[in-house]
Amino acid sequence: MTGESTAPLRFEELTLDIDTPQGTVHAVRGVTLELQRGEILAIVGESGSGKTLTARAALGLLPPRTRTGGRVLLGGADVLQAAPEALRSIRGGEAAMIFQEPSTALNPVFPIGWQLEEGLRAHGVTEPAERRRRTVEMLRAVGIPDPERRLGDYPHQFSGGQKQRIVIAMALALRPSVIIADEPTTALDVTVQAEILDLLRECRDDFGASIVLITHNMGVVADIADRVAVMYRGELVEVAPVDELFRSPREAYTRQLLAAVPRLGGGREEPDASPASAPTGASDSTTSTAVSAAPAAPAPAVLLDGVDIEYRSGFGTKPVRAVRGVSLQIARGEVVGLVGESGSGKSTIGRAIGGLETVAAGRLEVLGAELRGLPRRRLRELRRRIGFVFQDPAASFNSFMTIEDCVIEPMRIHRVPGGRSAHRARAAELLDAVELPGSYARRYPFELSGGQRQRVGLARALALDPELVIADEPTSALDVSVQARVLDIFTSLQRELGFAALFISHDLAVVELLADRVGVLQGGELVELGATEQVLHAPQHPYTQQLIAAVPVPDPEVQRLRRRAEDPGHPLLDAEAIA
Amino acid sequence: MLRFIFRRLLSLLPVLFVVSVVIFSLIHLTPGDPARAILGQNATNEQVAALRESMGLDRPLVEQYLGWVGGVLTGDFGDSYFLRKSVTEAIGDNAVPTIQLAVIAIIVAIVLSVPFGTLAARFRGGRLDRSVMGFTLIGMTVPSFVLALALMVVFGLMLRWLPISGYVNPFEDFAGGIRTLIMPGIALGAITAALITRTTRAAVLDVLNADYIDAARSRGVAEGRLLFSHTLKNASLPVLTIIGLSLGGLVTGAAVTETIFNIPGLGQLLVTSIARRDYPVIQGVILFVTLIYLLTNLLIDLLYGIVDPRVRVGKA
Numbered sequence: 001m002t003g004e005s006t007a008p009l010r011f012e013e014l015t016l017d018i019d020t021p022q023g024t025v026h027a028v029r030g031v032t033l034e035l036q037r038g039e040i041l042a043i044v045g046e047s048g049s050g051k052t053l054t055a056r057a058a059l060g061l062l063p064p065r066t067r068t069g070g071r072v073l074l075g076g077a078d079v080l081q082a083a084p085e086a087l088r089s090i091r092g093g094e095a096a097m098i099f100q101e102p103s104t105a106l107n108p109v110f111p112i113g114w115q116l117e118e119g120l121r122a123h124g125v126t127e128p129a130e131r132r133r134r135t136v137e138m139l140r141a142v143g144i145p146d147p148e149r150r151l152g153d154y155p156h157q158f159s160g161g162q163k164q165r166i167v168i169a170m171a172l173a174l175r176p177s178v179i180i181a182d183e184p185t186t187a188l189d190v191t192v193q194a195e196i197l198d199l200l201r202e203c204r205d206d207f208g209a210s211i212v213l214i215t216h217n218m219g220v221v222a223d224i225a226d227r228v229a230v231m232y233r234g235e236l237v238e239v240a241p242v243d244e245l246f247r248s249p250r251e252a253y254t255r256q257l258l259a260a261v262p263r264l265g266g267g268r269e270e271p272d273a274s275p276a277s278a279p280t281g282a283s284d285s286t287t288s289t290a291v292s293a294a295p296a297a298p299a300p301a302v303l304l305d306g307v308d309i310e311y312r313s314g315f316g317t318k319p320v321r322a323v324r325g326v327s328l329q330i331a332r333g334e335v336v337g338l339v340g341e342s343g344s345g346k347s348t349i350g351r352a353i354g355g356l357e358t359v360a361a362g363r364l365e366v367l368g369a370e371l372r373g374l375p376r377r378r379l380r381e382l383r384r385r386i387g388f389v390f391q392d393p394a395a396s397f398n399s400f401m402t403i404e405d406c407v408i409e410p411m412r413i414h415r416v417p418g419g420r421s422a423h424r425a426r427a428a429e430l431l432d433a434v435e436l437p438g439s440y441a442r443r444y445p446f447e448l449s450g451g452q453r454q455r456v457g458l459a460r461a462l463a464l465d466p467e468l469v470i471a472d473e474p475t476s477a478l479d480v481s482v483q484a485r486v487l488d489i490f491t492s493l494q495r496e497l498g499f500a501a502l503f504i505s506h507d508l509a510v511v512e513l514l515a516d517r518v519g520v521l522q523g524g525e526l527v528e529l530g531a532t533e534q535v536l537h538a539p540q541h542p543y544t545q546q547l548i549a550a551v552p553v554p555d556p557e558v559q560r561l562r563r564r565a566e567d568p569g570h571p572l573l574d575a576e577a578i579a
Numbered sequence: 580m581l582r583f584i585f586r587r588l589l590s591l592l593p594v595l596f597v598v599s600v601v602i603f604s605l606i607h608l609t610p611g612d613p614a615r616a617i618l619g620q621n622a623t624n625e626q627v628a629a630l631r632e633s634m635g636l637d638r639p640l641v642e643q644y645l646g647w648v649g650g651v652l653t654g655d656f657g658d659s660y661f662l663r664k665s666v667t668e669a670i671g672d673n674a675v676p677t678i679q680l681a682v683i684a685i686i687v688a689i690v691l692s693v694p695f696g697t698l699a700a701r702f703r704g705g706r707l708d709r710s711v712m713g714f715t716l717i718g719m720t721v722p723s724f725v726l727a728l729a730l731m732v733v734f735g736l737m738l739r740w741l742p743i744s745g746y747v748n749p750f751e752d753f754a755g756g757i758r759t760l761i762m763p764g765i766a767l768g769a770i771t772a773a774l775i776t777r778t779t780r781a782a783v784l785d786v787l788n789a790d791y792i793d794a795a796r797s798r799g800v801a802e803g804r805l806l807f808s809h810t811l812k813n814a815s816l817p818v819l820t821i822i823g824l825s826l827g828g829l830v831t832g833a834a835v836t837e838t839i840f841n842i843p844g845l846g847q848l849l850v851t852s853i854a855r856r857d858y859p860v861i862q863g864v865i866l867f868v869t870l871i872y873l874l875t876n877l878l879i880d881l882l883y884g885i886v887d888p889r890v891r892v893g894k895a
Contacts, residue, residue: 059797061793061796061797084802088799088800088801089799090799091796091797091798091799092797092798092799092800093799096797096798097794097797099790099793099794101790104789104790104791105790105791105794106791106794107789107791107792107795107809107813108791108813108887108888108889109812109813109886109887109888110809110812111888115795118795118798118800118809119795119798119799119800122798122799122800122801122804123799154888154889156888156889167794170794170798171798173798
């Protein structure tokens with residue numbers, strides 16, 4: 001290695017301090033890191049670890065009131081000291097960026113052709129015909145079919161994966177030597193993720209770009225990265241080639257991070273604690289409502305029989321059928337996972353079970369009551385026995401209510417006897433059950449981290465001792481280590497309290513951790529349903545096989561083999577052979 | 580597109596129908612009698628009754644309404660009781676100054692507010708932002724007649740730059756017309772300008788925080804271009820809404836300004852007609868203003884589609 005001069009990007013003792021009204025945040029502290037030519041360097045870490053800020057410093061894209069220290073050398077020049085004009089020519093010319101959410105990274109009111117050309121125009125390509133030619137060429141290179149015709153189309157006319165391709169085309173337009181990819185596949189479905197990762201690989205192989213990939217997904221890292229940098233609280237913990245990092249992580253934090261990653265095919269954490277065990281109630285709970293001491297053979301918690309659900313978009317338009325002929329049962333105390341890509345109807349089913357969507361055809365019974373035509377009062381009563389956990393813990397709390405009030409609210413609404421003091425006692429008990437200190441009761445949601453907030457979400461869902469919990473992607477907004485903890489708590493509470501659960505997720509590995517049975521949805525239809533082990537290890541339906549094959553395994557060696565084998569039929573057999 | 584416009588135009592009919600019923604009943608149910616107003620206090624009850632009969636005011640309300648609507652549908656809005664001309668003529672004569680005034684007011688408002696609102700957002704928290712926000716506060720709280728009088732004193736009396744009152748049609752004498760209309764235009768448009776400035780600032784702030792602006796910046800697009808070509812089109816959606824809503828207000832709100840500057844506009848016509856119980860003129864003017872309001876908002880809806888492809892009518 002000749003060292004400094006050849007590296008396209010080099011951080012030297014980079015320090016970023018952000019001044020906020022609450023004081024200075026030391027976001028990045030003394031990071032020294034080098035991106036080598038033709039390499040894909042992954043930066044991993046939890047949210048708040050400074051990985052995104054570090055990478056964005058390469059383009060000088062920093063939040064206002066950021067104080068910088070150290071140097072960021074891009075092709076030999078220090079970005080942090082660059083004059084505005086120089087910075088402009090670096091951005092897009094020397095280094096480009098790919099964003100997490102393709103639908104917000106594209107301006108909705110301009111055609112994509114215009115937006116692509118803007119980058120070229122900013123870098124002195126003045127000839128319109130030349131701009132157009134290069135735009136078409138770039139779109140074709142990233143696999144947008146029929147690019148000439150689609151130049152005038154607007155972002156909303158493309159799918160999520162296509163939008164990300166367009167964002168990548170924009171990044172590649174001026175052949176930058178460095179590409180910063182900030183969680184480029186997080187917002188995408190697994191099958192689309194696989195395609196975009198392939199495209200990134202081509203960016204390196206065909207366009208000679210070196211790539212900094214920011215991600216929290218260890219599967220993606222194993223799939224594509226050459227080297228991995230681990231960051232924690234603004235500091236660089238460890239840098240190592242990908243195989244080495246996965247095989248023998250040096251630092252304790254890295255080991256911890258790797259251990260928290262749910263692995264598809266890893267099986268459940270503990271071999272089954274008989275799911276149908278009698279519900280024990282909340283042990284010494286003061287307000288323990290009489291839980292179904294089922295008189296006769298109890299009705300299943302949920303019964304769907306040939307259910308159709310439709311969305312009407314407007315007067316006179318044809319309704320969209322989001323769910324088609326789905327039949328599914330959830331027994332009392334059973335956890336059923338529902339997986340599928342976006343638009344597959346998994347959330348719709350969850351909402352319908354909670355009585356939030358009406359069923360167009362078929363039979364839907366929840367806790368023994370037929371939902372169709374159920375009077376409002378009865379529905380309200382029924383909802384009392386159902387708990388909901390929502391996807392985004394940041395959005396599902398009223399920010400003007402304390403944590404305690406959030407947990408108490410369902411008790412208040414359903415007039416649980418005992419009054420305020422009993423409610424508060426119950427709230428304290430619930431917070432304890434989700435392993436949050438009692439002192440948090442007085443805090444407000446924004447004072448909690450995402451994982452803590454989601455634990456409060458769980459406490460709130462359990463406030464009324466539900467017989468059924470519907471959890472819609474409860475951990476997909478969380479970091480892996482935090483996710484592991486929330487899942488742990490969920491599992492142990494489920495065993496203790498014995499509620500039935502519908503667990504909706506796009507992450508097969510998460511579902512595997514806690515579901516007894518799994519249903520796979522595709523385009524509104526249930527294509528496969530069976531015991532978790534069965535579905536994930538011996539998938540019958542081609543779509544399930546495809547879905548499993550698309551999930552990158554968080555192990556570089558295995559992932560490489562899988563990629564080579566391209567054998568979607570028995571992806572997990574490979575994994576087992578290696579392990 | 581044409582089909583959409585046609586459908587929207589058709590959908591105006593029920594609105595106009597409801598408005599016509601409401602105006603008609605409101606006017607005829609309020610106390611006051613045009614016959615008495617015409618004949619004066621000294622007329623005998625018999626004289627008044629005779630005049631009422633000849634004017635058709637003694638017939639049942641429904642019959643009177645149908646007679647009026649029938650006329651309107653054939654383009655005949657009736658004749659003014661006082662003006663010795665038809666309602667159509669009266670509106671025609673008075674609408675021109677009012678519409679000119681409203682257009683000047685809205686132009687003044689947009690020209691001032693969009694750039695200042697945008698710059699205030701760009702330099703948020705700075706000196707420019709604070710002074711722009713201060714001015715909008717004044718603009719929204721000072722009543723238009725106070726502003727009108729202040730303008731008159733400063734530009735009319737002290738500086739003697741502009742005529743204090745009167746009206747010259749700019750289509751006949753452009754410079755003179757603009758000179759007579761500019762002060763009333765500013766007085767009338769001030770509130771709207773303040774409103775649009777604030778809306779623009781908020782909308783631009785919103786868009787500046789969007790990912791796609793950061794994304795464009797990451798591709799090296801210059802800041803000025805980022806602000807004016809990448810941001811403004813997105814930010815114009817809420818601004819358009821406010822403009823559409825205030826245009827109607829400008830036409831009716833012109834009454835005060837017209838009175839102060841002695842401009843023979845619709846507002847003045849309406850106020851005097853109400854005082855004189857000139858039923859046909861009141862009905863005609865209100866129907867006309869309603870129509871203008873509906874049409875401008877239809878226009879705004881169409882502009883929406885041009886600005887934002889996602890709300891474009893029909894599938895592309």
